[in-house]
Amino acid sequence: MTTPQQGPGLVITPRGMVGRTGRYEKRLADLGGLFADEAAFTARLATEADRVIYHVDEFRPSTEAGDLITGISTLSPGRVGAEFHMTRGHIHAQQDRTEIYHCLAGHGLMLMETLDGRTVVTELRPGVVAYVPPVHIHRSVNLGDTDLVTLFCYPADAGQDYGIIARSGGMRHRAVADGDGWRLEENRSYVAR
Numbered sequence: 690m691t692t693p694q695q696g697p698g699l700v701i702t703p704r705g706m707v708g709r710t711g712r713y714e715k716r717l718a719d720l721g722g723l724f725a726d727e728a729a730f731t732a733r734l735a736t737e738a739d740r741v742i743y744h745v746d747e748f749r750p751s752t753e754a755g756d757l758i759t760g761i762s763t764l765s766p767g768r769v770g771a772e773f774h775m776t777r778g779h780i781h782a783q784q785d786r787t788e789i790y791h792c793l794a795g796h797g798l799m800l801m802e803t804l805d806g807r808t809v810v811t812e813l814r815p816g817v818v819a820y821v822p823p824v825h826i827h828r829s830v831n832l833g834d835t836d837l838v839t840l841f842c843y844p845a846d847a848g849q850d851y852g853i854i855a856r857s858g859g860m861r862h863r864a865v866a867d868g869d870g871w872r873l874e875e876n877r878s879y880v881a882r
């Protein structure tokens with residue numbers, strides 16, 4: 690008889706993740722070119738270049754097909770000019786790989802886009818699950834004044850392709866402040882792919 694072995698376990702709370710295998714952070718200085726208002730970005734860089742805008746804690750058992758990566762993404766509140774804090778965004782390198790995001794805290798958007806430039810959004814509030822279908826570019830946007838915290842899960846062999854957004858001059862729509870609320874506006878730098 691073989692001795693039972695204890696498998697990996699995770700403890701996930703809105704404040705963090707115990708049992709993670711990795712973490713990465715994106716600081717303001719890493720986000721050049723993302724926001725429309727370059728003057729506002731440069732002004733903030735002067736004092737906040739090292740400020741962490743978002744970080745991801747994850748449990749990545751492997752990068753093999755069949756495995757799953759689970760993690761928590763924490764996106765700070767704030768704006769660059771009128772535009773809300775957001776992640777860089779990507780499409781999966783294997784484009785048909787999907788992803789689930791479950792909002793744990795805060796208020797935001799899962800901003801998605803098809804290859805032919807159709808925008809799809811899911812507004813995130815605690816408890817909302819956003820599904821990223823196959824072949825959808827996706828990024829998170831924080832519309833609130835507290836951290837946007839999401840639990841995500843996606844296939845371990847998905848990978849991330851950032852070039853798809855860079856080549857089209859960003860995503861088609863930007864999330865900007867509108868009075869006390871928000872709206873989507875056309876990204877003037879967008880080039881159809």
Ligand SMILES: O=P(O)(O)OC[C@H]1O[C@H](O)[C@H](O)[C@@H](O)[C@@H]1O
Pocket residue numbers: 715745761762776777778779788828841842843849
């Ligand atoms: O990859 P970014 O656009 O920088 O976003 C950061 C992260 O967001 C998500 O939560 C994904 O599931 C991560 O795999 C991703 O890397």
Ligand SMILES: [Fe+2]
Pocket residue numbers: 779780781788827843
């Ligand atoms: Fe993803």
